[in-house]
Amino acid sequence: MHGERILMGPGPSNPYPEVVAALTRPVLGHLDPEFLAVLEHTSSQLRTAFRTDNQLTFPLSGTGSAGMEAAMTNLVGPGDVVVVGVNGLFGERLCEMAGRLGAEVVRVEAPWGEPLDPQAVVSAHPSPTVIALVHAETSTGVRNDVAEVGAAKGDALFVVDTVTSLGGIEVAVDDWHVDLSYSGTQKCLGVPPGLSPITVSPLARERLVRRPTSWYLDLGLISAYVSGGSGRTYHHTAPISMIYALEAGLGVLLEEGLEASWARHRACGELLQDGLEALGLRLVPPAGHRLPQLTTVWVPELPRGMTEADVRAQLLSDYGIEIGAGVGPMAGRVWRIGCMGHTARRRNVELLLSALASILGHRRLGGSS
């Protein structure tokens, strides 16, 4: 048996205890009336979390990247124009997926670590089929402005990646005119990785690609199972136990309340970010666009020829704390520190700050130590 971790990387986060318990619930068949009630309840909880009335809202049977691929394969065909906001790895991934499907990809870039300009996104093309961007860029810790793009999206379908935002900061699918959003379970929902909550507007449903290259992610076919009512038909076998886990995680979230969960994530993020600055570290994103649930910080000058990987390894071995490395152009230059879901607790932040201070040879300034 392996160790226990405080998961403060970019995800997975620690699951809520209620979620762990739910994983052990007796397995039901995917057509069992009692399981279908669980699935409908989970979908209803997801509507609340996404702040949407979209009928087609459900947990997709894959991780967040499967949600991204479902968005592209169902909405985009050869020659379609897709405007993508790119200021990190997941914006790049959207371009890659759209490109593989034969779309004409119009990139609207901002430097990694900076937010996108919403005006540049909406004015990049006169009549795109799809405008897509990432709400919370997991690679940089930047929050992109979604509402401003949604308000001016025009006739395009608006796709928003909420993998790292849902449950941690405000997400308002209907108010923001989002047509398709996908998330992940292993971030601010406090559930292990494996599912991608997804919601699809009536407009997006009208415009679904008729026979997407992907059968597994074909939303038209899946909708006949997840929201088929009495005419429900089998598509693929639903991942039963993980759906129990998601139901339980959403139960924790909605019992706490969305606003209270956002406030808890914000309080932890501020404590962490203030503490890192007090240690003399510099945060990557500009104020106003920092995610509370995922903090990126420049790797400081390190003592005694230590590498940044040594710091992470020591956190893991001596404290059981995982933090994340940088990726892409930020590899080796930043750390990514998550505070998401059940991990978003003051005690975890305090411990990390103390541990980091100790490893970096600082006497901790501020905080409780």
Next chain:
Amino acid sequence: MHGERILMGPGPSNPYPEVVAALTRPVLGHLDPEFLAVLEHTSSQLRTAFRTDNQLTFPLSGTGSAGMEAAMTNLVGPGDVVVVGVNGLFGERLCEMAGRLGAEVVRVEAPWGEPLDPQAVVSAHPSPTVIALVHAETSTGVRNDVAEVGAAKGDALFVVDTVTSLGGIEVAVDDWHVDLSYSGTQKCLGVPPGLSPITVSPLARERLVRRPTSWYLDLGLISAYVSGGSGRTYHHTAPISMIYALEAGLGVLLEEGLEASWARHRACGELLQDGLEALGLRLVPPAGHRLPQLTTVWVPELPRGMTEADVRAQLLSDYGIEIGAGVGPMAGRVWRIGCMGHTARRRNVELLLSALASILGHRRLGGSS
């Protein structure tokens, strides 16, 4: 909280207790050295279960149908000739997936409930890119002959669906010259649904489509994570808890021994099939091609205007037993009774036979009641 079931449908089966326990193990990050050790152990166990030396063998992050789609999207492009053996729903699904990718699909059919003719499959086209068939047709309970096709596959890549066979009857990927096989966790492996074990031969790896339309299922990219060694790179977040569950399920399987597991499935299947015939019911597949782990039986004449759905509903409500309905042309005409993984126990078979005899108004012939 919902009820407990004896899952005797076409899957999911009941998970082994060790599997349920494993789901609660502490979540690790997908790049944590201790998790990577779990992943490598699981891959090694899968090589034993598949009877292969294929280095690229791992749990894909989706259900069995994702495995099927991974096979097609990575091996088949527009204009490629794909010979598909079709004698049930999952053969049809292979055709559908290949067709969506622009392949020229050559169908080799047998009636639902009958096995494929291996000779017809291998002689259907002089130089196919891929020959694909389903080993254990979950829709009909028929076992198709795989070894005979593999021995004569020529230069084609040979794809075999082992979703319902792996762990329940002999599967020998290397001996049978299989180039890519995918399975599912929720059948004879006794693990909840959610992952698709997959194995890819060196020849298939040489011929992978360079940039498949699916990014999520791109085996070239995934292999850099699952078998990247020290150069391992992140692709998507692995479904940690489900991989723990699979590791535990494979542990149970390999501790019992493959041959012993096949023998247990065979003994249960024979007990069930003999018992059904003793009740006067007729089995669908011909002798010699009946799956022990999944039995299809024609719905008999029913008492008092009862429908076949009433029988299934009564089994569920009065006995907590799930059995499966027919699909496609067999909808309403057959039952599908699984005896897979942890469910494959003599006591479950005896209980089902007694329950069925009682519901059908028979006095049970033979058996222990």
